[in-house]
Amino acid sequence: MPILSHLSRRNFLQTSGLVALGASLAACVPISAKPMAAVGPAPEAAVADADGALARLMEGNQRYAANKSIDIDEGESRRIEVAKAQHPFATIFSCVDSRVPPELVFDRGLGDLFVIRTAGHVIDNAVLGSLEFGVAELNIPLLMVLGHEKCGAVKATIETLESHGKAPAHIEALVEGITPAVEQAKTKAGDLLDNAVRENVTLIVAQLQKSEIMAEAIAKGALKIVGGRYDLDSGVVEML
Numbered sequence: 530m531p532i533l534s535h536l537s538r539r540n541f542l543q544t545s546g547l548v549a550l551g552a553s554l555a556a557c558v559p560i561s562a563k564p565m566a567a568v569g570p571a572p573e574a575a576v577a578d579a580d581g582a583l584a585r586l587m588e589g590n591q592r593y594a595a596n597k598s599i600d601i602d603e604g605e606s607r608r609i610e611v612a613k614a615q616h617p618f619a620t621i622f623s624c625v626d627s628r629v630p631p632e633l634v635f636d637r638g639l640g641d642l643f644v645i646r647t648a649g650h651v652i653d654n655a656v657l658g659s660l661e662f663g664v665a666e667l668n669i670p671l672l673m674v675l676g677h678e679k680c681g682a683v684k685a686t687i688e689t690l691e692s693h694g695k696a697p698a699h700i701e702a703l704v705e706g707i708t709p710a711v712e713q714a715k716t717k718a719g720d721l722l723d724n725a726v727r728e729n730v731t732l733i734v735a736q737l738q739k740s741e742i743m744a745e746a747i748a749k750g751a752l753k754i755v756g757g758r759y760d761l762d763s764g765v766v767e768m769l
């Protein structure tokens with residue numbers, strides 16, 4: 530994808546240090562001259578592997594956390610480009626929390642990320658199948674399991690276990706999915722909720738690595754599965 534197509538013309542000029550030059554040209558060329566953006570942006574190279582994908586993700590998160598998100602191209606030309614085929618460079622398996630939308634957190638646009646979200650990123654067969662599809666059919670080299678600060682699903686699991694109760698209806702399936710992480714976190718010093726959030730990511734990463742399709746891809750060097758924790762206050766994704 531052309532990286533510079535992600536930049537608005539204003540940002541392109543600023544980031545290229547061409548603002549002054551643009552102003553000089555504006556002063557000496559006719560108004561009908563083509564704008565500088567027509568010079569043609571260099572295309573963003575496809576990621577070569579998981580490390581390249583991770584670097585691209587983290588660069589996007591650094592921009593987001595620093596309030597320097599670029600003007601994501603979600604316009605018609607990009608829509609037409611990705612309508613031909615999708616080549617997302619990373620899968621994000623994250624919580625449904627409205628404060629953690631992956632495309633915003635990683636400052637990426639249409640066609641970049643393959644996103645699966647469930648409360649507390651709990652896995653079931655449909656989720657696992659979706660994640661395996663990303664590996665087997667789309668050859669996505671990186672899968673990030675993304676937990677986050679103050680996860681409500683993890684908190685609800687802690688409260689349910691403490692009250693020796695049961696969550697209503699299908700919410701109990703989430704509690705069951707997150708319980709091993711809470712049990713693991715209880716053996717550690719520090720904040721139970723935050724430790725459980727971290728354990729939940731680590732356990733899900735380990736669980737995914739056991740999938741036959743994932744294990745094969747990992748063995749071939751075609752896939753890496755990593756864990757991250759998103760900080761609601763700073764916007765920073767920390768690698769676990």
Ligand SMILES: [Zn+2]
Pocket residue numbers: 624625626648649677679680681682683
């Ligand atoms: Zn959550």
